Amino acid sequence: MRTERFAPSPTGPLHLGHAFSALTAWDHARASGGQFLLRIEDIDQSRARPEWEARILDDLHWLGIDWPEPVLRQSTRLPAYRAALADLWARGLIFACSCNRRDIAAALSAPQEGAEIPMGPDGPIYPGTCRAQGRGPDLPFPPEGVALRLDMARAVGTLRGPLSFDETGEPGQGRVALDPARLLAEVGDVVLARRDMGTSYHLAVVLDDAFQGVTHVTRGRDLFEATQIHVVLQSLLDLPTPVYHHHRLIRDAAGKRLAKRDDARAIAKYRAEGASPADIRAMVGL
Incomplete structure (x- = not known):
């Protein structure tokens, strides 16, 4: 149904x-x-x-x-979000990030002041500042006072086969294939848990759609690019991918x-x- x-x-x-x-x-x-x-x-x-x-x-x-x-x-779903994060943490697919918006903007604009900051569907594309030191056996889960980011490179490396989703809306009907190179260059290490929430929109929406048995997602055209994040998470967490319909704004x-x-x-x-x-x-x- x-x-x-x-x-x-x-x-x-x-x-x-x-x-x-x-x-x-x-x-x-x-x-x-x-x-x-x-x-x-x-x-x-x-x-x-x-x-x-x-x-x-x-x-x-x-x-x-x-x-x-x-x-x-x-x-009411915070325990489910935390369980998914714990799974991704144990698999080495997420890392702790202490950067604030100013830190990210400064890293992305260096070495040329005034350079255009690259933007993805989740905002500025993360420069990887905390990626190396933001995980490890000595770092307890969940780390406090930090955000948790998806390590997109590691995620792409674990994906089982090519990923895609079915689109029936404005961007063009048909099968939309995900490009691993584009995920790395134009999406990057997105936030899966904000330091003050314990989750993020991307993680919560994927888990909740699966929990409720949602088969078709209707939403605005402005979220079309974010769908590739959701499909990656669905694959990593072994969740079904709904049919998407992105409509005009x-x-x-x-x-x-x-x-x-x-x-x-x-x-x-x-x-x-x-x-x-x-x-x-x-x-x-x-």
Whole structure:
């Protein structure tokens, strides 16, 4: 059975972009006779708020979307994330990193000040500063006060055969093959556990999709490049790879994609002005 999910973070209001993603996943699930799941991505407890979660649930119900209870919350899944990290640590595939953003920027811009910093789907491509000394039998797991990064070179070296995923969305339908050389040069050693969270988006989303039996992932085009990170993790952790559908982004009049701070396009604002769920569908082109 096809299983779709929508996984908002309770750090702000739902806007038109969220509505488009949720409705697209909902429509896909209903058209195939499948199921739609809701997951609350609240690993960032410094920003997650119960009042935002309540508003998200209310807006989704108003749009005509429903889901089975109970809703999965990432904050209840920390033991599962830690177990996966312990496995990767024992296999020598992750390392401790004490670098902050300024350290990384300085390393990437040397020796030429003002040089353009190479960017990947997880931000600046890590220069490898802590890779050699960030692991070893004398370093206990989990090390405290540091981030944990995937050693992409070692990960690529352990991959069993070529990796790929099926894409049905905007970037082009068909099988997308992962290029090991590109993983090293354009993705690098991504963070799998932030020092203040115990996990990261990449690790949590992969483990949670597998835990919930998600077969199809519908999300924005801006996450297409990150999918290669997720496929690598799925292979390393022996998890299934869903079918991905990356859809177009909803943008403002200036062409900028909507973000949580775009309260002017919050669903609650349109509701207060008398819009109907059908109006919201029309606004996002559904």
